[in-house]
Amino acid sequence: MVAVGERIRLSDVALRAGVSVATASKALNGTGRMTPETRQRVQRVADELGFRPNAMARALISRRTFTVGLLTNDTYGRFTLPVMAGVSEALVDEGVSVFLCSIEDDPALGRVHLDAMLDKQVDGIISTGKRIDKRLPVDLSGLPVPVVYAFTQAPDDAVTLVSDDAQGAREACQWLVGLGRTNIVHITGPETFVSARDRAGAFREVLGERGRVLHGEWSETWGHQAIARLWDEKRARPDGIFCGNDQIARGVIDALRERGVQVPSDVSVVGFDNWEILAAATRPPLTSVDMNLKALGREAGRLILALSEGKQLEPGIRKLPCSLVVRQSCGGLTAD
Amino acid sequence: MVAVGERIRLSDVALRAGVSVATASKALNGTGRMTPETRQRVQRVADELGFRPNAMARALISRRTFTVGLLTNDTYGRFTLPVMAGVSEALVDEGVSVFLCSIEDDPALGRVHLDAMLDKQVDGIISTGKRIDKRLPVDLSGLPVPVVYAFTQAPDDAVTLVSDDAQGAREACQWLVGLGRTNIVHITGPETFVSARDRAGAFREVLGERGRVLHGEWSETWGHQAIARLWDEKRARPDGIFCGNDQIARGVIDALRERGVQVPSDVSVVGFDNWEILAAATRPPLTSVDMNLKALGREAGRLILALSEGKQLEPGIRKLPCSLVVRQSCGGLTAD
Numbered sequence: 019m020v021a022v023g024e025r026i027r028l029s030d031v032a033l034r035a036g037v038s039v040a041t042a043s044k045a046l047n048g049t050g051r052m053t054p055e056t057r058q059r060v061q062r063v064a065d066e067l068g069f070r071p072n073a074m075a076r077a078l079i080s081r082r083t084f085t086v087g088l089l090t091n092d093t094y095g096r097f098t099l100p101v102m103a104g105v106s107e108a109l110v111d112e113g114v115s116v117f118l119c120s121i122e123d124d125p126a127l128g129r130v131h132l133d134a135m136l137d138k139q140v141d142g143i144i145s146t147g148k149r150i151d152k153r154l155p156v157d158l159s160g161l162p163v164p165v166v167y168a169f170t171q172a173p174d175d176a177v178t179l180v181s182d183d184a185q186g187a188r189e190a191c192q193w194l195v196g197l198g199r200t201n202i203v204h205i206t207g208p209e210t211f212v213s214a215r216d217r218a219g220a221f222r223e224v225l226g227e228r229g230r231v232l233h234g235e236w237s238e239t240w241g242h243q244a245i246a247r248l249w250d251e252k253r254a255r256p257d258g259i260f261c262g263n264d265q266i267a268r269g270v271i272d273a274l275r276e277r278g279v280q281v282p283s284d285v286s287v288v289g290f291d292n293w294e295i296l297a298a299a300t301r302p303p304l305t306s307v308d309m310n311l312k313a314l315g316r317e318a319g320r321l322i323l324a325l326s327e328g329k330q331l332e333p334g335i336r337k338l339p340c341s342l343v344v345r346q347s348c349g350g351l352t353a354d
Numbered sequence: 355m356v357a358v359g360e361r362i363r364l365s366d367v368a369l370r371a372g373v374s375v376a377t378a379s380k381a382l383n384g385t386g387r388m389t390p391e392t393r394q395r396v397q398r399v400a401d402e403l404g405f406r407p408n409a410m411a412r413a414l415i416s417r418r419t420f421t422v423g424l425l426t427n428d429t430y431g432r433f434t435l436p437v438m439a440g441v442s443e444a445l446v447d448e449g450v451s452v453f454l455c456s457i458e459d460d461p462a463l464g465r466v467h468l469d470a471m472l473d474k475q476v477d478g479i480i481s482t483g484k485r486i487d488k489r490l491p492v493d494l495s496g497l498p499v500p501v502v503y504a505f506t507q508a509p510d511d512a513v514t515l516v517s518d519d520a521q522g523a524r525e526a527c528q529w530l531v532g533l534g535r536t537n538i539v540h541i542t543g544p545e546t547f548v549s550a551r552d553r554a555g556a557f558r559e560v561l562g563e564r565g566r567v568l569h570g571e572w573s574e575t576w577g578h579q580a581i582a583r584l585w586d587e588k589r590a591r592p593d594g595i596f597c598g599n600d601q602i603a604r605g606v607i608d609a610l611r612e613r614g615v616q617v618p619s620d621v622s623v624v625g626f627d628n629w630e631i632l633a634a635a636t637r638p639p640l641t642s643v644d645m646n647l648k649a650l651g652r653e654a655g656r657l658i659l660a661l662s663e664g665k666q667l668e669p670g671i672r673k674l675p676c677s678l679v680v681r682q683s684c685g686g687l688t689a690d
Binding site: 032033036037038039040041083084085087093094095099102103106110113115116117118119120126127129130131133134135137138237238239265268269272295299 | 368374375377429431435453455456463465466573574604635
């Protein structure tokens with residue numbers, strides 16, 4: 019039931035009639051190919067619900083296909099699937115379907131799949147990837163449809179969304195400092211990643227001269243190796259460790275346990291990514307920075323919708339906030 | 355360069371001309387909307403390459419859109435993304451683009467997104483999920499395009515691909531037996547999953563009366579709990595453990611290490627899923643059963659292509675083989 023006084027949208031009609039918004043649009047316009055029964059059903063539902071498209075909606079109905087294309091080279095999907103879920107969430111009430119196409123790192127494949135999306139007359143394209151400092155191998159400038167870049171590198175004049183890694187890292191470091199930790203180390207991934215550099219920069223900003231950064235791989239193994247190095251040195255051992263991702267943090271915590279070091283009472287550990295399946299299984303469960311990729315996807319969905327409706331948006335990079343998800347690996351919240 | 359004597363396909367023309375196969379098709383047919391330059395470029399490239407469509411290709415050119423839709427409710431993507439990569443791999447040489455649409459577990463969403471795919475006139479639809487014993491919440495019977503089911507439950511008269519879990523489990527158990535292990539236990543997920551039942555059934559088939567099965571959650575925590583239970587009992591401890599998934603195996607191996615039990619010299623451990631990022635980080639790295647989901651996706655791609663070209667296929671369930679990926683958690687291969 020739709021409550022009295024609520025605005026009836028085309029997507030309400032479509033849902034009730036059991037058709038896509040595009041089909042509902044065509045049914046009410048008298049265009050497109052469909053059975054007479056479908057057209058009549060849509061018209062009847064529209065009448066029953068009291069659907070009255072405003073001028074804007076009328077213009078849109080004739081022009082739009084209610085599909086958005088999502089291009090990615092993240093074949094593993096760890097970053098792209100949360101983004102996609104967010105995009106879908108933002109657009110589902112508008113009756114828009116999101117189609118994901120994986121172009122890997124192949125320019126020829128990128129062109130073919132992009133062309134296929136344009137053939138299908140998507141209302142807009144969202145480009146997303148697995149690193150904020152790498153571009154997809156396909157040129158999206160000068161397309162006949164709007165483009166939004168989310169969690170990937172973009173041209174300067176593009177509308178781009180990325181997570182604010184520095185802010186997330188700052189929160190993690192301030193959390194450790196707030197818990198009274200004084201000898202804090204940052205164990206992170208390769209310096210060739212801008213996300214590693216941004217996080218390390220924020221760490222140094224909070225910790226100043228005291229802050230020590232160790233770069234290595236984005237792996238559990240590196241977490242073990244870094245702890246071996248720190249614990250074999252003849253100098254004061256850290257009481258707080260901020261890790262560049264959750265895999266490193268997992269290795270760090272396992273390595274500490276095997277040395278008889280208690281987490282969190284002896285050492286507090288924070289991860290980055292809040293990769294649920296890993297963070298929750300870590301013993302103790304891992305406090306970690308969440309990049310809020312689903313929220314980033316929702317914002318990408320809202321922006322592509324605005325652009326496809328003809329609105330103008332300021333180009334440039336929009337940084338969206340990360341948030342700290344507190345579990346047990348830092349202590350401080352529970353009496354110990 | 356295309357070698358002399360090779361058959362020139364429409365996709366070769368499309369790639370060389372920098373357009374999708376659908377566009378190339380329309381360019382050569384004199385249909386569709388495109389700039390005159392694009393149409394001329396495609397025609398020139400076709401001439402240069404000596405492209406000569408046969409009768410079959412001519413028929414297809416006019417009818418097909420060279421897109422396949424992939425519907426899934428696996429929002430996490432662990433199972434769907436390898437399947438999608440395989441589908442793409444099988445179809446890329448045919449110039450077909452694969453569009454993934456996530457319908458979650460919502461029937462209304464399923465209908466809307468399915469309808470959007472049909473609006474786009476996809477050549478076929480592949481339905482995939484996260485469990486072989488659950489259906490997607492959308493009815494795909496009686497569609498105007500062919501449907502293939504991959505790694506999801508399907509109607510009896512459908513063309514369906516699933517992994518052969520029982521065969522994979524048998525191989526794992528025979529591997530443990532072949533290594534001389536005599537007291538083998540199976541620690542696995544909830545009995546409500548057909549994959550847990552199939553794997554446990556194969557385990558009992560190989561081990562007979564000796565085989566003991568413990569059901570719990572699909573989690574590391576359950577791996578720890580099961581080892582605690584087995585090691586606290588007053589009976590002979592296992593020397594071989596076959597785990598229902600890699601997360602359980604990870605918990606099992608960590609729990610054994612913490613009890614001072616050596617893996618693999620005291621106990622051999624096998625996992626299931628071959629979830630690379632977890633299996634490789636386990637210490638020692640985990641021997642695990644791989645469901646070959648990418649190969650399953652490739653086969654799904656080949657079948658949907660055959661169906662969309664008008665070929666007839668026998669309905670029913672096709673079980674595709676799993677394979678054992680040997681790492682260090684079982685020993686036996688290395689001298690010790």
